[in-house]
Amino acid sequence: MPGQSVGTETVESPRLRQRLRSLELALPFALSLPLAALYLLFLGLPIATVVQLSLQGETPWSNYVTVFTESAYRNSILTSLQIAVTVTVITTVLGLIVAYFLAKNEFRGKRIVISIINFPTSLPGILIAWGIIVLVGRQGVFSLLGSAITGARSGAFAFALGYWGLLLGYTYFTLPRVTMTLLSSLENINPELEETAYNLGANRLQTFRYVVLPEIMPGIASGVVLAFSINMVAFGTALLLAAGKVSVLPLQIYSVVLGFGDYNLASAMAIVLTVITLGVIMSYGYVFGGSIYE
Amino acid sequence: MNIQLEELTKRYGETEAVDSVSLTIHEGETFGLIGPSGCGKSTMLRMIAGFETPDHGDVIFDDSSVVDIPPQVRDVGLVFQSIALFNNMSVIENVAFGPRMRGVETEQRRGDAQDILELLDISELADRDPQNLSGGQKQRVALGRALAIEPRVLLLDEPMTGLDATLKRRLQTEMVALFDELDMTAIHVTHDQEEAMVMCDRIAVLNDGQIEQVGTPTELYESPANEFVADFLGTSNILDATARNGILDFGFAEVPFECAECGDVAVIVRPEHISPGSGSLRAKITNQFYLGEKVRTFGLLPDGGKIIFDVDRFVAQPGDEISLSMDTDRIRVIG
Numbered sequence: 150m151p152g153q154s155v156g157t158e159t160v161e162s163p164r165l166r167q168r169l170r171s172l173e174l175a176l177p178f179a180l181s182l183p184l185a186a187l188y189l190l191f192l193g194l195p196i197a198t199v200v201q202l203s204l205q206g207e208t209p210w211s212n213y214v215t216v217f218t219e220s221a222y223r224n225s226i227l228t229s230l231q232i233a234v235t236v237t238v239i240t241t242v243l244g245l246i247v248a249y250f251l252a253k254n255e256f257r258g259k260r261i262v263i264s265i266i267n268f269p270t271s272l273p274g275i276l277i278a279w280g281i282i283v284l285v286g287r288q289g290v291f292s293l294l295g296s297a298i299t300g301a302r303s304g305a306f307a308f309a310l311g312y313w314g315l316l317l318g319y320t321y322f323t324l325p326r327v328t329m330t331l332l333s334s335l336e337n338i339n340p341e342l343e344e345t346a347y348n349l350g351a352n353r354l355q356t357f358r359y360v361v362l363p364e365i366m367p368g369i370a371s372g373v374v375l376a377f378s379i380n381m382v383a384f385g386t387a388l389l390l391a392a393g394k395v396s397v398l399p400l401q402i403y404s405v406v407l408g409f410g411d412y413n414l415a416s417a418m419a420i421v422l423t424v425i426t427l428g429v430i431m432s433y434g435y436v437f438g439g440s441i442y443e
Numbered sequence: 444m445n446i447q448l449e450e451l452t453k454r455y456g457e458t459e460a461v462d463s464v465s466l467t468i469h470e471g472e473t474f475g476l477i478g479p480s481g482c483g484k485s486t487m488l489r490m491i492a493g494f495e496t497p498d499h500g501d502v503i504f505d506d507s508s509v510v511d512i513p514p515q516v517r518d519v520g521l522v523f524q525s526i527a528l529f530n531n532m533s534v535i536e537n538v539a540f541g542p543r544m545r546g547v548e549t550e551q552r553r554g555d556a557q558d559i560l561e562l563l564d565i566s567e568l569a570d571r572d573p574q575n576l577s578g579g580q581k582q583r584v585a586l587g588r589a590l591a592i593e594p595r596v597l598l599l600d601e602p603m604t605g606l607d608a609t610l611k612r613r614l615q616t617e618m619v620a621l622f623d624e625l626d627m628t629a630i631h632v633t634h635d636q637e638e639a640m641v642m643c644d645r646i647a648v649l650n651d652g653q654i655e656q657v658g659t660p661t662e663l664y665e666s667p668a669n670e671f672v673a674d675f676l677g678t679s680n681i682l683d684a685t686a687r688n689g690i691l692d693f694g695f696a697e698v699p700f701e702c703a704e705c706g707d708v709a710v711i712v713r714p715e716h717i718s719p720g721s722g723s724l725r726a727k728i729t730n731q732f733y734l735g736e737k738v739r740t741f742g743l744l745p746d747g748g749k750i751i752f753d754v755d756r757f758v759a760q761p762g763d764e765i766s767l768s769m770d771t772d773r774i775r776v777i778g
Contacts, residue, residue: 339525339527341523341524341525341527342527342529344492344494344514344521344523344527345521345523345527345529345588346529346540346544347494347513347514347515348492348493348514348515348517348519348520348521348589349540349541349544349588349592350515350516350541350544350545350592351515351540351544352515352544355544359529359540360529363529363530363531364530364531366531
């Protein structure tokens with residue numbers, strides 16, 4: 150109806166149209182303002198409080214000095230780092246093998262296999278910890294089986310509670326997440342890149358080394374960052390499996406609060422934990438120019 | 444190098460992607476494989492490169508079968524549609540990748556790669572990242588990378604898709620000159636018939652996994668073997684007629700014609716071989732496109748059929764009825 154639109158044009162004055170246009174531009178900002186405020190409040194306020202708490206002491210930095218000088222606290226940082234790095238290495242290597250196999254092969258039921266691998270990501274950490282106890286705890290299936298076969302004393306094969314149990318639990322918790330990240334990255338590679346490499350004379354290993362690996366480097370890095378940050382902050386799994394034998398940083402914070410009620414020291418430890426995790430995430434962004442969530 | 448395809452067949456499930464194709468490609472020739480998408484041309488190329496194994500038939504380089512030779516050692520140069528440059532390597536590293544995988548010394552392969560870049564007139568790009576190159580530059584780098592392994596045959600899988608028309612034309616001319624200079628045997632897959640006609644010495648027109656016709660561009664255009672080829676290469680009018688003694692009877696018009704095989708025939712007429720004038724053909728103009736060097740004109744024949752013809756300037760308006768004549772020396776009659 151061209152006639153009608155001409156009619157409306159004449160009714161609208163240029164000034165009205167101008168104002169409508171500027172309103173149109175401002176509206177999205179105006180509408181997102183309440184949510185932005187809420188977001189800032191929920192993100193900013195707790196962090197600000199924790200920072201403020203951590204700075205209260207004899208001197209503003211005395212809590213931080215305690216965190217790094219007191220061997221129990223320093224050790225919990227080192228243990229956390231050690232577990233996070235170990236699990237990150239294990240899950241990245243295993244995840245890469247599994248993801249590469251899945252990306253390169255088509256077979257019946259592939260989607261089902263992927264779903265099964267992906268399934269544990271929907272389980273809470275505490276359930277995974279329980280699973281570890283059921284398998285390799287004192288009364289666990291494998292521990293009992295091991296003792297029955299070798300005749301060793303009961304519990305000789307149990308390792309659910311403690312360092313190794315923690316390592317296994319974290320690996321189990323992290324592996325599917327890393328595998329899925331790597332899989333999506335491998336599936337996005339242009340197959341003609343690999344074919345070109347073969348065509349130019351590269352064997353499978355050379356093609357992987359010189360073409361595939363550099364191409365999925367951002368994916369590997371985001372897997373590494375993901376694995377590392379999950380493991381640095383994991384709490385539920387740790388609470389059950391550490392069983393007082395291993396002290397990781399989140400558990401240490403928990404016990405400082407519960408045991409001594411020292412919110413200032415706990416805050417300082419929380420800030421240290423945040424800085425380490427955030428540092429790793431941000432260095433990813435710096436190196437690869439993006440976010441791990443892309 | 445001569446390449447011979449013998450009854451080459453590839454099935455995917457029930458469908459025959461390539462159905463018993465036999466062809467010989469001569470040494471030094473640029474050979475085109477053209478056809479609509481899904482006609483099997485890329486599958487044929489992949490079998491020649493070694494990425495697909497034929498279900499039946501043979502691929503023969505000179506005198507020996509290569510179907511059991513893996514792609515790594517087939518010595519076939521390949522440029523894909525996606526170009527597929529290695530983004531983690533510089534331009535010269537891309538070009539030197541093949542020789543590097545073949546164990547050529549660093550000094551030697553860098554020198555060779557530099558020579559190739561010079562040959563392709565892109566030596567100034569040697570240390571650039573592939574991401575920062577234009578479409579035409581990427582194309583040249585991919586070509587250089589394929590040439591660096593001194594291939595016995597060069598396979599091109601629609602490498603010019605996505606380039607603008609002017610650049611395409613320039614690259615086509617350059618590649619023709621280059622292949623002549625190197626005396627390179629090349630197989631060029633494309634769905635762009637004009638590209639094939641510009642670049643190729645001979646062309647095979649494929650449809651549904653089978654060859655419709657093999658010939659030089661002139662042969663295919665001037666004497667298409669069937670309606671498919673006539674329609675796929677350029678624009679054709681395909682009219683039903685009865686050939687009798689001395690005439691072609693279209694039902695609504697007759698034109699003089701000496702038939703070798705008389706009876707019901709299909710008459711293929713190119714738009715440029717129909718001209719307005721005093722002919723017996725009458726058509727009502729329906730539509731016109733001004734294309735610069737010609738005006739493509741669409742009309743309706745008395746029997747309701749469509750006819751397309753080219754004139755060099757507007758001769759009528761849509762709605763007008765005009766007389767047309769056809770150049771009977773240039774028509775093709777298929778029995």
